[in-house]
Amino acid sequence: MDTFEPKITAFVCNWCTYAGADLTGTSRIKYQSNVRVLRLPCTGRIDFMLLAKAFAQGADGVIVSGCHPNDCHYTSGNYHARRRWMVYRGLMDFLGIDVRRVTFSWVSAAEGARWAELVDEVTSRVRELGPYTEYQELALTGVE
Amino acid sequence: MDLKELSRELLAKGDVQAVLGFRRGTGGRRRPAFIRRPEEAANLVFDAGCAQNLAGYLTRREVRRMGRVAVAAGPDTLRAILQLLAERQLKEEEILPLALDAQGQAEALPTAQAVEAHLALQAKAMPTADRELLDRLGAMDRAGRWAFWQDQFSRCMKCYACRNSCPMCYCGHCTMDCNRPQWVPEASHALGNLEYHLVRAMHLAGRCVTCGDCGRACPVGIPVHLLTFHGEEEVRRQFGQGAGTSARLDYALGTFRPDDKETFIR
Numbered sequence: 001m002d003t004f005e006p007k008i009t010a011f012v013c014n015w016c017t018y019a020g021a022d023l024t025g026t027s028r029i030k031y032q033s034n035v036r037v038l039r040l041p042c043t044g045r046i047d048f049m050l051l052a053k054a055f056a057q058g059a060d061g062v063i064v065s066g067c068h069p070n071d072c073h074y075t076s077g078n079y080h081a082r083r084r085w086m087v088y089r090g091l092m093d094f095l096g097i098d099v100r101r102v103t104f105s106w107v108s109a110a111e112g113a114r115w116a117e118l119v120d121e122v123t124s125r126v127r128e129l130g131p132y133t134e135y136q137e138l139a140l141t142g143v144e
Numbered sequence: 145m146d147l148k149e150l151s152r153e154l155l156a157k158g159d160v161q162a163v164l165g166f167r168r169g170t171g172g173r174r175r176p177a178f179i180r181r182p183e184e185a186a187n188l189v190f191d192a193g194c195a196q197n198l199a200g201y202l203t204r205r206e207v208r209r210m211g212r213v214a215v216a217a218g219p220d221t222l223r224a225i226l227q228l229l230a231e232r233q234l235k236e237e238e239i240l241p242l243a244l245d246a247q248g249q250a251e252a253l254p255t256a257q258a259v260e261a262h263l264a265l266q267a268k269a270m271p272t273a274d275r276e277l278l279d280r281l282g283a284m285d286r287a288g289r290w291a292f293w294q295d296q297f298s299r300c301m302k303c304y305a306c307r308n309s310c311p312m313c314y315c316g317h318c319t320m321d322c323n324r325p326q327w328v329p330e331a332s333h334a335l336g337n338l339e340y341h342l343v344r345a346m347h348l349a350g351r352c353v354t355c356g357d358c359g360r361a362c363p364v365g366i367p368v369h370l371l372t373f374h375g376e377e378e379v380r381r382q383f384g385q386g387a388g389t390s391a392r393l394d395y396a397l398g399t400f401r402p403d404d405k406e407t408f409i410r
Binding site: 048049052056069070076079080082083084085086087088089090091092093094095096097098099103104105106118134137138139141 | 281282286287288289290291292293294327328333334335338339341342343345346349350371374375378379382383396397398399400401402404406408409410
């Protein structure tokens with residue numbers, strides 16, 4: 001147990017990235033098992049607080065992924081999400097939250113290999129960064 | 145025209161049913177006041193001590209019931225009024241902004257268009273101390289900023305004065321009060337404080353008119369206004385629109401352009 005295995009939480013949309021991750025599996029492509037996939041209807045549904053909650057509950061890294069621009073099942077959910085992340089990422093950085101641990105991406109239902117690459121890349125980066133104790137310790141101050 | 149004179153006239157003619165402005169409070173302070181009779185208009189004051197943004201009162205139900213309300217407004221209050229109009233929280237005919245200059249001379253601005261034209265002539269500059277602190281934070285490394293805000297938030301006791309003072313925080317049921325399930329911890333421990341300020345800043349991004357009332361309201365002196373100032377600057381830089389400039393402004397995060405430019409999504 002002395003090697004650190006990061007926990008990665010992935011918030012993905014139902015229509016593109018979740019299907020893409022499914023394709024990774026059916027294509028028998030191997031990738032790091034550190035990722036926990038959470039399926040939501042659309043990237044537009046991913047509340048910014050979910051990212052903060054993931055860190056508070058022990059995630060060391062977060063992936064947010066959905067349909068490429070123009071491919072949204074609901075026409076515009078990912079465009080709204082993109083604007084939200086443009087502001088939220090800056091705010092996280094301003095507050096000193098480590099934005100290297102948050103990865104935003106577009107992965108379509110046809111990009112099974114790309115999903116595997118993405119997870120591997122994020123996992124190795126977060127492994128290097130180490131556990132996000134700085135944030136997780138905040139949660140501990142609440143339970144005395 | 146002089147504010148007192150104008151207010152007396154408006155009330156006497158029945159153009160408005162109340163004038164919202166400032167009167168003398170205790171200890172040399174100024175406090176908000178609703179003037180409802182013409183003879184009371186003599187109590188109105190307007191000077192450097194009247195920094196509070198009065199726009200927040202206008203959306204309240206008990207104020208709405210008074211009828212048409214004139215409001216003594218500096219530039220920040222005017223911006224807030226425009227933003228509230230843009231968010232359809234006010235109707236033009238419900239209010240009458242009285243724009244004030246430094247000498248206490250008032251000018252009635254009956255339409256949103258008049259307010260926009262009035263504001264277009266006013267230069268908006270962030271106070272020097274805020275600008276310096278923002279720049280200093282921007283120049284720090286991430287760990288430095290984290291340490292700075294954790295130190296600041298350690299004094300926060302979640303009194304919600306920053307939320308309550310904000311004219312844009314008008315939601316009847318705030319996310320902070322949402323407890324089924326408890327979304328943001330209500331206790332003022334390190335995590336609850338960070339999440340609270342994160343939510344507040346994000347909910348005001350693209351809506352903050354940078355009046356700074358939240359920072360002034362904070363009883364322990366946390367520069368909470370810098371969080372929303374930062375968000376406002378980001379929105380201006382990335383989407384080219386500023387809150388409180390027009391009564392026909394779309395919410396920056398409620399709309400989009402297919403060619404929005406970002407550099408971090410892969």
